[in-house]
Amino acid sequence: MTTRRCDDNVYTLLSNGSATGSAVAVKGGEYMVQFEGTIGASTIALQIQMPSGNWVTVQVFNASLVQSTTLPYCQTSIDLPSGYVRCSLTGGTPSAINATLIGLG
Numbered sequence: 001m002t003t004r005r006c007d008d009n010v011y012t013l014l015s016n017g018s019a020t021g022s023a024v025a026v027k028g029g030e031y032m033v034q035f036e037g038t039i040g041a042s043t044i045a046l047q048i049q050m051p052s053g054n055w056v057t058v059q060v061f062n063a064s065l066v067q068s069t070t071l072p073y074c075q076t077s078i079d080l081p082s083g084y085v086r087c088s089l090t091g092g093t094p095s096a097i098n099a100t101l102i103g104l105g
Contacts, residue, residue, distance in 0.1 A: 006029045006103065007028065007030075008104075012099075013100065013101055016098065017098070020086065021099065024101070026085055027082050029103060036071060037071055037095065037097035038096055042090060043091060044071070046067070047087070049083060077104070
């Protein structure tokens with residue numbers, strides 16, 4: 001029988017943000033990520049830090065990037081390993097962006 005790691009914490013990645021957020025340590029497991037706010041022709045993306053220290057946009061198993069350009073609201077379920085995540089905001093003039101990562105443990 002396989003062991004499934006669960007995390008029941010809620011992580012605030014951005015709160016009323018307008019720029020890329022700080023790194024947040026997560027335990028790993030199944031999560032729901034939610035983005036909301038005024039995107040202003042920007043792209044918001046969930047990123048994970050690689051062992052090399054580089055940040056890359058998270059992909060779900062079908063190779064779709066976990067990002068959005070069509071807020072005011074977006075959510076998706078993902079699996080993540082333990083490590084550091086953040087929300088990246090690029091381009092445009094985003095404002096009042098909230099991003100939350102919710103453990104489904």
